[in-house]
Amino acid sequence: xxxxxxxxxxxxxxxxxxxxxxxxxxxxxxALVGGxxxxxxxxxxxxxxxxxxxxxxxxxxxxxxxxQTKVEMKIPASKVPxxxxxxxLKEAVK
Numbered sequence: 001x002x003x004x005x006x007x008x009x010x011x012x013x014x015x016x017x018x019x020x021x022x023x024x025x026x027x028x029x030x031a032l033v034g035g036x037x038x039x040x041x042x043x044x045x046x047x048x049x050x051x052x053x054x055x056x057x058x059x060x061x062x063x064x065x066x067x068q069t070k071v072e073m074k075i076p077a078s079k080v081p082x083x084x085x086x087x088x089l090k091e092a093v094k
Contacts (some may be wrong), residue, residue: 040081050088057082 007029015025036054041044045055061077085093 008080039074048086050086052086053084055084056080 011022011026011029012018014029015022018025036046040054040056043056045053047053055079059078059080062075063072064075065072
């Protein structure tokens with residue numbers, strides 16, 4: 001079974017690759033994530049060429065069923081974050 005990569009591991013890797021402290025790398029990662037969240041929360045798309053694009057998608061309202069009670073219910077429309085992998089990322093996964 002594969003192990004998930006944690007934020008701390010990403011910070012450590014970034015710090016080592018960039019030759020900076022882990023504190024600085026964590027600040028940069030937090031700023032990057034915050035920038036992406038801020039942009040997509042206003043409906044904009046963030047594109048990192050080769051890596052992928054972050055955007056907002058819309059789920060239509062639909063009928064569902066409560067799995068515990070089996071009672072049908074109406075699920076309202078909602079906005080959800082979307083990610084579409086870029087060409088380089090797709091190639092790296094192959």
